Amino acid sequence: MAPFSVSGLKEKASQVKSAGVKSYGSARERISTKGTASGKAQPPPPPPHRRASSLSNQRSSFVSQVSATPSGTTDSEKIDWANLSVEDKHAFFAWLDEFFSRYLNGPPLSNAPSVHISRASQITGPDRPDPQDEVAPPAQAASSDGRRNLPPLLSQQGSPKIKYDTKPSAPTEMPAPPLPNASTRPSHSTDPTDLQMSFPPPAVNGSSAADLAAFMHPSTPWDTEWYNSSSPIPPHLNGSREIRFMGSFGYSDPRSKTARGVILFSDLSMCWYSVTYGTSHVARWARFRPRPEPLLGSVLQQAAETYGAAVAAFAERAAGAGRPVGQGGCWDLAHEALLHAGSLFGPHDAPILSTSRAHGHLLFCGKPGVGRWRGGDDRFRAGDIVEWHSVHIGMGQYGTGTYSLLGDHTAMLVEDTVPRCAVADGRDVRPVDVGVLTAVGQTMGRAPQRDSYDLAKLQQGEVCVYRQVGMVMYLGSTLSIDIPSGLETFAV
Secondary structure, three states, X not given: OXXXXXXXXXXXXXXXXXXXXXXXXXXXXXXXXXXXXXXXXXXXXXXXXXXXXXXXXXXXXXXXXXXXXXXXXXXXXXXXXXXXXXXXXXXXXXXXXXXXXXHOOOOOOOOOOOEEEEEEEOOOOOOOOOOOOOOOOOOOOOOOOOOOOOOOOOOOOOOOOOOOOOOOOXXXXXXXXXXXXXXXXXXXXXXXXXXXXXXXOOOOOOOHHHHHHHHHOOOOOOOOOOOOOOXXXXXXXXXOOOEXXXXXXXXXXXXXXXXXXXXXXXXXXXXXXXXXXXXXXXXXXXXXXXXXXXXXXXXHHHHHHHHHHHHHHHHHHHHHHOOOOOOOOHHHHHHHHHHHHHHOOOOXXXXXXXXXXXXXXXXXXXXXXXXXXXXXXXXXXXXXXXEEEEEEEEEHHHOOOEEEEEEEEEEEEXXXXXXXXXXXXOOEOOHHHOOEEEEEEEEOOEEEEEEEEEHHHXXXXXXXXXXXXXXHHXXXXXXXXXXXXXXXXXXX
16 A cells, blocks of 8 residues: 555545545544554453452553554555554644634634553552562551652641442342441541551541642642653652552543543542643643541441451461462462452452552551541451551460561451440540450461460550451442542542
8 A cells, every 4th residue: 555645635625525524533533543454442451360460560551552454455545544654643633623623613623532542550559579569568667757758738628528329239149238328427536547557658638649639739849740651650659559550641632642540549548630741731630539438337247248258268268278378478368368259249349459558448446555446337257357567466375475476467357356345436445455356367488377366465566457348339439540420529
């Protein structure tokens, strides 16, 4: 086929006009780099195999491939839409702008639909310690010097109320993921971080997502063009262990490129953002969901039946098998158990996967002499996940002996634990009043096994207990760069 020349297009303008012209968006779609010989869009790439290594901290760029056209003789009057050069595309788009502005007697089109020509997606979290880019749970609490710089304070005060999404459908053989009743939500502490726990990291504006939205605000100065990179993560979050991220690039028009991203933080707040650039003006946009509020007891109980039972069963089988799970780390066992529970449901109903050291809905956090209950349930239930941080604690089955858990440790409860005192959302509950936790965990060099820990013997460190809950039910969305229709989000 002879090389395509844009200069000949204008000679056919009158013919195109008389024959009727399809919409501008349709024309762009026909020459999209995702086009095939038939003009249909290629399906998205298949999801990665459910292995820990595929969920690790990767930086992949899915670049659209142009399919070859069928062989055979070429009609010189036909344009090979699938194999246009970038220069020809830009020239053709510019001509279309001029043509339609004259044809429709209006200004040149400027808000063309976005065409994603490449995609960079990443899930950042402590999935495995082995790969080079892998992020593992920190061995020690981050010092104040090592913490990230926080964005400026929001102009308004407090976090807005959250409206929950509609109830998702679930397989008939499993209990449906619960839906909280927003109008009868239990009371809770106005300051969920007033215990000064080391995790999650502190936020200036009530949540990490609100902090990111403040960073994206036009009033916040940026020192670098961080968005013009292979992975559009804001610089103060690049390499963070506290997030899960997905992003993409696309052209909003022939002269502008748009970087988009969504980040789930370890406090379970979420932020969607975009930066459009390529001209003299850089446009910023961000919307966020604040950290979710605690759930009612009935909702948490149903979540335990839906997801916790599967997690506990996985842990018991692992202990019975006597073989390490994954690469043998404590976090691997919990992560694989959550993946197993999620495999019983579709993506819309799956539980929240571990984000750093957060494993779902926080039920309790405490350290020697002080603690706080969260949510409406009155007990820990089998399948709840325990996260330890630098603890020295008594082992229940060994009498007065103690056992040092160095660094961070993750385990899964396999029995219910009823606290020794009455509990309610927001109430101060000391670890000594919680009781004995029976859990299955593993460490490097030791297969999964059952242990008991008496929180009355917690001598140092921190402990948090989490309940697995549906991600869409609790947060309103999966980790997707597109905000679900009807989901309430907020701007700075």
